[in-house]
Each structure stands twice: as C-alpha cells, then as structure tokens.
Amino acid sequence: MSVTAAKGFTASGIAAGIKENGNPDLALVVNNGPRAAAAGVFTSNRVKAAPVLWSEQVLKGGRLTAVVLNSGGANACTGPKGFQDTHATAEKVAEVLGQNAAEVAVASTGLIGILLPMDKLLPGVEQAAAALSEHGGEKAAIAIKTTDTVHKTSVVQGDGWTVGGMAKGAGMLAPGLATMLVVLTTDADVDSDTLDRALRSATKVTFDRVDSDGCMSTNDTVLLLASGASEVTPGYAEFAEAVRAVCDDLGQQLIRDAEGAGKDIRIEVVNAASEDDAVEVGRSIARNNLLKCAIHGEDPNWGRVLSAIGTTSAAFEPDQLNVAINGVWVCKNGSVGEDRDQVDMRYREVHIVADLAAGTETATIWTNDLTAEYVHENSAYSS
Amino acid sequence: MSVTAAKGFTASGIAAGIKENGNPDLALVVNNGPRAAAAGVFTSNRVKAAPVLWSEQVLKGGRLTAVVLNSGGANACTGPKGFQDTHATAEKVAEVLGQNAAEVAVASTGLIGILLPMDKLLPGVEQAAAALSEHGGEKAAIAIKTTDTVHKTSVVQGDGWTVGGMAKGAGMLAPGLATMLVVLTTDADVDSDTLDRALRSATKVTFDRVDSDGCMSTNDTVLLLASGASEVTPGYAEFAEAVRAVCDDLGQQLIRDAEGAGKDIRIEVVNAASEDDAVEVGRSIARNNLLKCAIHGEDPNWGRVLSAIGTTSAAFEPDQLNVAINGVWVCKNGSVGEDRDQVDMRYREVHIVADLAAGTETATIWTNDLTAEYVHENSAYSS
Numbered sequence A, B: 001m002s003v004t005a006a007k008g009f010t011a012s013g014i015a016a017g018i019k020e021n022g023n024p025d026l027a028l029v030v031n032n033g034p035r036a037a038a039a040g041v042f043t044s045n046r047v048k049a050a051p052v053l054w055s056e057q058v059l060k061g062g063r064l065t066a067v068v069l070n071s072g073g074a075n076a077c078t079g080p081k082g083f084q085d086t087h088a089t090a091e092k093v094a095e096v097l098g099q100n101a102a103e104v105a106v107a108s109t110g111l112i113g114i115l116l117p118m119d120k121l122l123p124g125v126e127q128a129a130a131a132l133s134e135h136g137g138e139k140a141a142i143a144i145k146t147t148d149t150v151h152k153t154s155v156v157q158g159d160g161w162t163v164g165g166m167a168k169g170a171g172m173l174a175p176g177l178a179t180m181l182v183v184l185t186t187d188a189d190v191d192s193d194t195l196d197r198a199l200r201s202a203t204k205v206t207f208d209r210v211d212s213d214g215c216m217s218t219n220d221t222v223l224l225l226a227s228g229a230s231e232v233t234p235g236y237a238e239f240a241e242a243v244r245a246v247c248d249d250l251g252q253q254l255i256r257d258a259e260g261a262g263k264d265i266r267i268e269v270v271n272a273a274s275e276d277d278a279v280e281v282g283r284s285i286a287r288n289n290l291l292k293c294a295i296h297g298e299d300p301n302w303g304r305v306l307s308a309i310g311t312t313s314a315a316f317e318p319d320q321l322n323v324a325i326n327g328v329w330v331c332k333n334g335s336v337g338e339d340r341d342q343v344d345m346r347y348r349e350v351h352i353v354a355d356l357a358a359g360t361e362t363a364t365i366w367t368n369d370l371t372a373e374y375v376h377e378n379s380a381y382s383s
Helices: A050-059 A079-097 A119-129 A137-143 A192-205 A236-256 A276-286 A289-296 A302-309 A372-379 B050-059 B079-097 B118-130 B137-143 B192-205 B237-257 B275-286 B289-296 B302-309 B371-379
Strands: A007-016 A026-031 A035-040 A066-070 A104-108 A152-157 A162-168 A181-186 A220-228 A264-272 A324-327 A328-332 A350-353 A361-368 B009-013 B026-031 B037-042 B066-070 B102-109 B150-157 B162-168 B182-187 B221-226 B264-272 B321-323 B328-332 B349-355 B361-368
Touching: A007 A119, A007 A137, A026 A119, A026 A137, A026 A181, A026 A220, A035 A192, A050 A079, A050 A104, A050 A220, A050 B361, A066 A079, A066 A119, A066 A181, A066 A350, A079 A104, A079 A119, A104 A220, A137 A152, A137 A162, A137 A328, A152 A236, A152 B302, A162 A236, A162 B349, A181 A236, A181 B118, A181 B302, A192 A220, A192 A236, A236 A361, A236 B162, A264 A276, A264 B349, A276 A350, A276 A361, A276 B289, A276 B371, A289 A302, A289 B302, A289 B371, A302 A324, A302 B037, A328 A372, A372 B289, A372 B371, B026 B118, B026 B137, B037 B050, B037 B192, B050 B102, B050 B221, B066 B079, B066 B118, B066 B182, B079 B102, B137 B150, B137 B162, B150 B237, B162 B237, B182 B237, B192 B237, B264 B275, B275 B302, B275 B349, B275 B361, B289 B302, B302 B328, B302 B349
Parallel strands: A066 A104, A181 A220, A264 A350, B066 B102, B182 B221, B264 B349
Antiparallel strands: A007 A026, A026 A066, A035 A220, A152 A162, A162 A181, A264 A361, A324 A328, A324 A350, B009 B026, B026 B066, B037 B221, B150 B162, B162 B182, B264 B361, B321 B328, B321 B349
C-alpha cells in the first residue's frame, strides 16, 4: 500500500543501474492532485547532501508534485557537481511529467562522497515515469532500500481519508533524524501549513527518538504530500494523530531492521523535571556502547545505565535514581535493588525504565544492542 | 619502576581474595616523606563511586600519606554501606601505618553495583602493608588491573628528581577521564598547589583526550603525590612538562590496551577557530561508531568523518572542510579529494587530520576502532 494507499498518488520503483548489483534503485512518487500541498523535515547535520539542500529550498513553496528517490549513492559531500546532478534530476522529472522542477523533491541514500552515475539515473527517470501506477507503492518502497533487509510501509485510515508512507533506513539511525528517507502521502484535503505542523510534531516524538547508533546522517528526509483527492478535511487533532501513528509505525520498523541488531531496546525515562531532561537522559543511555554490549549479552547491567545518566546535565540526585530492566527494579535509590537474576532477557524486546525522581515528565527513546554483526556490516565494505 | 621510581615511596600489590580468580587485587602506595603534598583529579560523572567521594574530600587538605587501591569491585552505586566500606578501608590503612585516615586516598575499579568483600579486603590491607617495598611499584601496577592485558607504568627523570606512575584502564575510556586509576609520584620538593596546577594542565591534554568508547566512568581517579625526598625544587615549567610526559605516556598505553581494539586512531583537528571547537570536533569523530567500524575494516571512509563533523557546533563551512587519512587528502573542500585507494591502512596506527579551515587552533584526540572483540568482551560477562 505504502505511498499509493492514499488516493491521488501514483508511484514506481525500478532498477536504473545505479546499484552495481542490478537491484531496484530508483523510485518516483507523483501527486496527481487536485492539491499539491507538502511539508518536509530534514537532517540537522550541518553537512547536508545535495538533495537535502535542494529539497529544503523546494519545500519553502509548500508544494510538491513529485518526489524522486534513489538508493546506491547519497550524493553527499560531492561539491558543486553533486548539486548540479540533483538539479538535473529534478529537471528531468519535471520534463517527463510536464511539471515544474521547483516542485520536485529529490532524495538520495547510499555511500557518501561519490558522484551519481547520471548516465544511468536520467534514463532511469524516464523508465520510472513510464512505470507509474496506483499500485506502485510497494515497488517504490523496495527501490529505496540500501542495507535494509525488508522494505517498510505503513497505512492509517481516517474517516474517508488515508495517510500512508514508506521508509528506508538501517544504519546511521540517530536523532535529528537518521539515514532515513521517508515519504508520507495523504488524500486528506489539508494545506501545507497544517502538513508542516502535523509532520513536525510527529517526527519530534517518533523518528527523532529513534537512536540506533548515535550517528546522524547527511541525507535524512521526511516528506508529507497531500493530494486532497478524498475531498475530506479532517480535524487537526485527528489528522496529526494519524500522521504520528504512521511515523511511529515506520520508526519501529526501522529499529527492528537496524544493522546487526539482536535486541530492540525501549528506554523510558520517567519522573524527569522536563521533557528535555528526559530526552537527554534517554539518548545518553541509548548511546552507551558498554550498555548496548551488555544487553546483547543478556546482562542486566544497571551500573552502565547509571553511569550513562551521570554524564547528563538533567536534574536528579544520584542517590534517588531507580532503574528497572524488564520489570525488575534492579537499582533502587542509586544502589542495589531487586535481584538481577530475576531479569528475564531472553526475548528480543528489552524495556529499561530510568526513574529520575525529579518531576513528572517522560520520554521514550528506542535503540538497539551493539553486536559483532553491526561491526561486521559496517566494516566489511563501504556503506 | 612505576610509583616507586621516585625516592620516598614504598608500594605493594597482593592478592586479598577480592577477585574470585585469585589474581592480585589490592595495591598500597605509601609516601614516606619528608613531604606529603598531593593533588587529585576525578571523574566528572555525576554518579561517583564511594571512593571518589571519599578521596575528593581527603584531597581538599592537599596531603596524602597513602593510597589504597583495589580491583575486583568499583564500589560504585553501593549506597551508604559502600561509603562506610571506603571509610573503613582508609581507617584500616591509617591504623596499620600509624597515620591519619583523613590523609589516605581510596580508589576502586571493577563491576559497578556490588559491595566489596570487606572480610577479605581489610585483612588484605594488613598483608599489603607487610609487603611494602621500595621495589613494589610493579606489583602495585599489576594489582590494579581489571580487563587490562598488561600493566602500565612510566617514569621521567628530571635533574636530580623523578616523576613516575602507574595506570589501569581498558574500557569505559572517555573524557572527563576514564575507568582509569592513575597514581603518580615524585620526589621533587613541591607544594600541593603546584602539584594541582601541573596535574590539571597535564590531564587536560592527555587523559581527557583519550576517548576509547565514549563511556565515562564512575571511578576515574588520578593522584599525584610528592615526597620531597630529592630535596630538589624544579622550575614549574620543567616539572609540569615531566608530569605531562608521564600522563601522555600512560594515556597512550591505555589506548593501546583498549578492549578489543585493533587500530589506534589519532585524530588531529587543525585550523579550528578555538581549542574548544577542535576538541568538540575531535570527540565527535572519535565517538562515531560507523567510522570506527570502517577503520576496523581498513576503509578510509571520509564521508563518516564529515558526517561526524556536521553534528558539532564548531565554526566551519561544509564546503571548506578537508580530511586526510594516513597522509592522503581524501576529502578536499568538503568533496572528493585524492584517490582513496592511495590510503595504506594496513598498520595499527591510523592518523586522521580534520582541517576546519576556520582558524589556527589545534587539538588531538585518541581513540580506537570498534571491533567484534570489543562487543564480545563487553557482552560475554559482567564488567
């Protein structure tokens, strides 16, 4: 279903030859209207890929008629030539669709620091345009995969309207978004300001709280396109909740498919003085390599949780911290709590609760364990 | 030579039975004077182990007659009982040496969140006192090892005076010091203010810039004791340089022995607008798991360097960044530079230069690659 679950959209995914192994590598998503409202959220990395620089500019107009996405190369750190290539890609899409390049977003993912093979990509755009279909959402989702083992899609139905989407990402998953490309579509009849508001509030509590390996990408892009084809304008709260639900579902799929991961870790920080404190503590725990190794080894090593909390500026007293792992309060008042042998860590899901005893705010961060497979995937070849 | 290279010191290292495997686990270093000046630097982790809380307090007096160190347990996150145990340990040392407990520092390393076996530790103190010797420095260095594969010592000779020391640490190596215990001794005749100044300026550019795995410990302690036994008072610059040289040497030994490491990575940030900028950028690169995996795979993946730089707040323009790996400028002006195939990465030493083109300041950070062995060491058992 993916990006074509909502009415008014067509999509395709084809193999343009950008990837040397011949796998699908080019996706096209087209908004056939009647509306072409859009919003976008991009990486906060200051080293931004050419397509991010381009698409940020395009989104200022609040309109998108098409999105073209490629895997097989990030077009990041490629200088003026890389930007020219992105521009040429948007122009090519505009030409074949009879649209304006200033309303075409571009997204790329793959290795940093190599130029895209434009002699393959541009003919690929023609091929992708010819393949556009109301049933093309799955193929588009497949074409944006890099090290992803599965493609990721999600759909939420409203009352007469739909929000659907696709995502890719399996490494460099970190806040400020991730090496992740996400395209969401809706046939709800909403304007770009509403899309922007709903998208930002959704990503803040979903993709921004997925932190697989602390590495922030140069290419992260999340786009939301509205066609208005349902002719229904839902209430804001209802619409925003649907967008959040799709983002949350896709974010969970990213974590479950993170490179080399054996455990999915949900870190719930409770009783924080502020939401910012809760997020800072959650991230610090999520990025602690020693803890991530311990979880891999099914060792409820709460000392490493406290050690991570101690590096933050959040409000807490060390002797009032409590930590539960899979429901067992292994640390109470900053010291030894319930018997750690009671913690059952055999399953893929691991739930850590860090109680700061400093307020009433809460945040949840998702991460993975650190495994030899992660090291292998990220050292055995360039990615 | 270690802590007994300087005149006026005796030391010992014995097996008290704290470690279940019977390896040495208790070290004692005694300053026989005539001076007992001392200074200390401790972890900046807000979750501090009981011995850190104790020793910080003791150091306020600027005097130490003895340091007792144990491996086999960190006595961190052990609540009021843990602090009582540290206090009892200092009292026991004072009793057997005929000294004042308020001038005895305590340092511990090992697993967080378990109480020390005081029924073994206190008799061990008596055994260690009986074994004190002017040649005991090596044994003391051996007794503080945890996952260290080798013990670490260093000595610098001045003109009629000496600075020597020992260190342990092989994981949780990160700024704000590391899971590291370091005791430095000198027979120079210097007061505690001078020791404090020399020690802080030395640790700031040595141990504080060793960042093996981004994990800051609860127990880091660096102590510097002066006996005055040489009856020589060196000039400050000369003395401070000797302290820095010993710290630098021990810091390098820590990096070379880091858990599971296959590569030692020297990250030199140049042309930064400020030293703080240079350190921030160096740390960000040092903590990038994807880059550390790439280095492990002997892949000169400069895109991951730029991606790490982009997450900082340092002054730079993305299109002016340059990166060299082992002497080859693989990234120029934020884009593709010299041929990455020219980079020879067969050797253990890897040198990354990040040129921010924003000023004249410089800093060097040391780290390691990320390997399957690191994951194994930190997941296969509690540490």
